[in-house]
Amino acid sequence: MNATTHQQVQYAGFGRRLLAFVLDGILVSLVASALALTLFGFDSLGDWQEFSQARPVDPLNLLLNQALPVVWTLLFWQLWQATPGKMLLDCRIVDARHLGKPSFGQFALRYFGYLLSALPAGLGFLWILFDKRRQGWHDKLAKTLVILEDQSLEPLPESIE
Secondary structure, rough: OOOOHHHHHEEEHHHHHOOOOOOOOHHHHHHHHHHHHHHOOHHHHHHHHOOOOOOOOHHHHHHHHHHHHHHHHHHHHHHHHHOOHHOOOOOOEEEOOOOOOHHHHHHHHHHHHHHHHHHHOOHHHHHHOOOOOOHHHHHHHHEEEEEEEOOOOOOOOOOOO
């Protein structure tokens, strides 16, 4: 796409993206809990409350708590360029150069770039507040943008967006 098209794009701001992240976290937790209940029964709920206690690594627990969010997120990004939270808030991830669908490699780099964004006290996520294209460090690393799908949408109030 040309430069004028880039200028007409409305970038999703920090508040909208944070809300999408929270909604996604709740949804993934609900799915993981439902799977845990299905696989382990109601006794598994008590085990999750004792998570802080040292115990041997449980492969199924590791699968539900670590692998599920990765697979879930990458699958949604690959199929719809957005997670359910982003879809609810009308956001979509695009390639920063041509505004098309990013490659799977970009999505994977973006996901693992979350670690880079989170490590220094979340500074890479807070960067979204100050960047002219609302990119976090993970977006810059993967060369992606998060835009509003419906350009006619009103931005959220400045205190949130």
